[in-house]
Amino acid sequence: MSKGRPNSMNNYGILLSELGFDRGFLDHLREDYLTPLASLLYPEWVGPSGLDSHRAFSVSYQLEGDTQLSYHFDNAEVTLNVCLGTSFTGGELSFGPMAGEPGSLWKQRYTHRRGRGLLHRGRQRHQAHPITSGKRVNLIIWMRSSSVRNRQCPMCGEEPSLVTCDGYGDGFTSTTSDRDTHNLCRTL
Ligand SMILES: O=C(O)CCC(=O)C(=O)O
Numbered sequence: 001m002s003k004g005r006p007n008s009m010n011n012y013g014i015l016l017s018e019l020g021f022d023r024g025f026l027d028h029l030r031e032d033y034l035t036p037l038a039s040l041l042y043p044e045w046v047g048p049s050g051l052d053s054h055r056a057f058s059v060s061y062q063l064e065g066d067t068q069l070s071y072h073f074d075n076a077e078v079t080l081n082v083c084l085g086t087s088f089t090g091g092e093l094s095f096g097p098m099a100g101e102p103g104s105l106w107k108q109r110y111t112h113r114r115g116r117g118l119l120h121r122g123r124q125r126h127q128a129h130p131i132t133s134g135k136r137v138n139l140i141i142w143m144r145s146s147s148v149r150n151r152q153c154p155m156c157g158e159e160p161s162l163v164t165c166d167g168y169g170d171g172f173t174s175t176t177s178d179r180d181t182h183n184l185c186r187t188l
């Protein structure tokens with residue numbers, strides 16, 4: 001079975017679409033629960049299309065492997081980050097300014113607790129601090145709004161130039177095609 005990396009930053013983890021979780025479970029969770037919640041908190045990032053696609057994966061940290069994640073923003077409009085376990089010390093998440101805003105001062109530092117989830121704007125920059133013992137596994141759902149990202153690709157900063165692909169791709173939709181296709185931005 002082929003296995004992709006969860007994202008371009010983490011080496012250890014699983015893409016949930018490869019396990020068949022999208023249609024039966026994650027689509028429903030995103031459409032019926034997370035989009036209404038995110039619409040209340042971050043209406044400008046949900047937009048008229050709603051959060052209409054996602055990329056979901058697990059990330060795993062332990063001393064032998066990935067221990068931390070450097071400062072970044074997500075290829076997502078809204079992200080859900082749920083700590084699945086197991087037991088660990090360290091590995092807190094710090095948040096700074098939005099991408100494109102000046103400054104690097106940490107605004108908040110969040111300590112993960114097993115079973116608890118955190119919803120945040122994908123473009124708020126963040127960092128996972130080094131784990132100091134144990135193993136931490138988190139479920140990350142990057143949720144995309146085609147109406148927001150079709151105007152400007154969050155990663156290249158341009159109006160996206162699209163190539164079609166299977167599945168949700170990076171969550172763009174083609175306005176010229178009859179089909180509601182989800183596409184990749186060519187420059188990524
Ligand atoms: O490890 C974490 O808690 C954060 C992971 C993350 O930011 C990401 O995968 O985009």
Ligand SMILES: [Fe+2]
Binds near residue numbers: 073074126
């Ligand atoms: Fe992230």
